[in-house]
Amino acid sequence: MDTVTTGNQAAATAIFDLLKQFITEVIGEEFVEEMDIQPSSSFTRDLEMDSIEIVAFSEKVKAHFGEHIDFTGWLSGMDLDQLINLNLNDIINYISVCR
Amino acid sequence: MPLIQINGKAVHIQELNKGAAETVVMVHGMFSNLSVYYFNIAPVLAAHFHVVLYDLKSHGMSERSPGGYDLDTMSDDLLALIDGLGLGRVHLVGYSFGALISLKTAMRFPGRINGLAMIEAPDPADDKTRGIIDDYSREFLEHYISNFTDTTRVQMGKRQLERNHRMYEYLFYQTSIKQDMLAERGFFADNGIRALIHQPLLIYGNRSNCLQAGYFLAQRIPGAVLQEIEGDHNVPVQAPEQVAASLSQFLCAEVAMV
Incomplete structure (x- = not known):
């Protein structure tokens, strides 16, 4: 059981690092340096990403995970409040479940 | 990306459900993306169609351009995009300024457009609409604040304000967008509108300050159907599910007719 949990955590950490890299590519390193990106960081409130930046981020997620996940479909099921409150953990969990 | x-300019596009038999090209509004x-x-729409989204020049992630915001040039750009993607006939959906571009494209290149849907097309001759750019700038910023930051908890961040401000400053003071829009004042009087062979769907917010333009177009364009949805000019953001359902139903019926 411990092994499984550790494995999951390692996978979650790897996904987090990847998402952080995508965010850096989208908004630029100079801005990311000033931020403390955490799994609990929300895209709009904490990272101040606007909608077109979230589009660019989504494309990177889709390009990397390909057909394993229906990322756009998942996002399209969200209302405005859910999109506003979306954080990295939500995406890490979604990707983990899909894989 | x-x-x-x-x-001659780099245009940011997004495609969904590539490979579907029919394509819908969607055109956003001024100061949006x-x-x-x-x-x-x-x-x-991607449940039924290949969907192409693109950022207009100087908007979103497309390359900037100092001129060519008149409807002829914007529809030339749209046709070049359709050609560039190797598409024959497509369906068009436009919102606000994008609806005017879509209408102009259907008027000029009727054989290339199947279904035409216009959301919140404003009348460029309307006094309220002539202040269009100032109104839109406020709405644009409000749109971001109300939709992608939570005003009850946080103000728009410094980086976003700067980004928005840069685009606003560029479009207003370094491009011909204002003059080009003013030059379109007579667009709704164009006989081509009365002669349109498409029977478009017109979607307006029931509280929109553009609704009169919707009534005008519904009366002027043969076979046009007007649908009012609860909301104002921002109806695609306020009621996306209803707007999507209306568009889907309309475009699927257009395909069935073909």
Whole structure:
């Protein structure tokens, strides 16, 4: 059981690092340096990403995970409040479940 | 980020359900970008269609351009995009300024357009609409604040304000967008509108300050159907599910007719 949990955590950490890299590519390193990106960081409130930046981020997620996940479909099921409150953990969990 | 060269400029596009038999091209409004469709409306249409979203020049992630914001040039750009993607006939959906571009494109290149849907097309001759750019600038910023930051908890961040401000400053003071829009004042009097062979769907917010333009177009264009949805000019953001359902129903019926 411990092994499984550790494995999951390692996978979650790897996904987090990847998402952080995508965010850096989208908004630029100079801005990311000033931020403390955490799994609990929300895209709009904490990272101040606007909608077109979230589009660019989504494309990177889709390009990397390909057909394993229906990322756009998942996002399209969200209302405005859910999109506003979306954080990295939500995406890490979604990707983990899909894989 | 997919960029293609259109008339010498890099254009940001997004495609969903590539390979579907029929294509819908969606045109966003002034000071906005393709994200207005990306999250909630395009995925619904992508259940049936290949959907192409693009950022207008100087908007979103497309390359800047100092001129060519008149409807002829904007529709030339749209046709070049359709050609560049190797598409024959497409369906068009436009919102606000994008609706005017879509209408102009259907008027000029009727054989290339199947279904035509216009959301919140404003009348460029309207006094209220002539102040269009100032109104839109406020709405644009409010749109971001109300939709992608939570005003009850946080103000728009410094980086976003700067980004928005840069685009605003560029479009207003370094491009011909204002003059080009003013030069379109007579557009609704164009006989081509009365002669339109398409029977478009017109979607307006029932509280929109553009609703009169909707009544005018519904009366002027043979076979046009007007649908009012609860909301104002921002109806695609306020009621994306209803807008998507209306578009989907309309475009699927257009396909059935063909």
